[in-house]
Amino acid sequence: MNQNTMTVLKSKLAVYRVCYQEAKKSKDLKRMILLGPIISDLRDEIGILEE
Known part of the structure; x- marks a missing residue:
């Protein structure tokens, strides 16, 4: 998978985690x-892509 896609997924995860904490x-x-x-x-999608 493309590095840009991974970066986008990690960014989305960070945003959603902040929203969850709030x-x-x-x-x-x-x-x-x-x-x-x-x-x-x-998290699952990122884990699969990092394998």
Whole structure:
């Protein structure tokens, strides 16, 4: 996979993680539930591409 694609995925992961942390601080369970699977999918995709 192209290095630019990997960079984009890692950037997205960083943004979603910050959003998740903000939701956690404000105890916004609705946002946490929405962001959790997205973060998990991005981690999985990055892991597959790094193999």
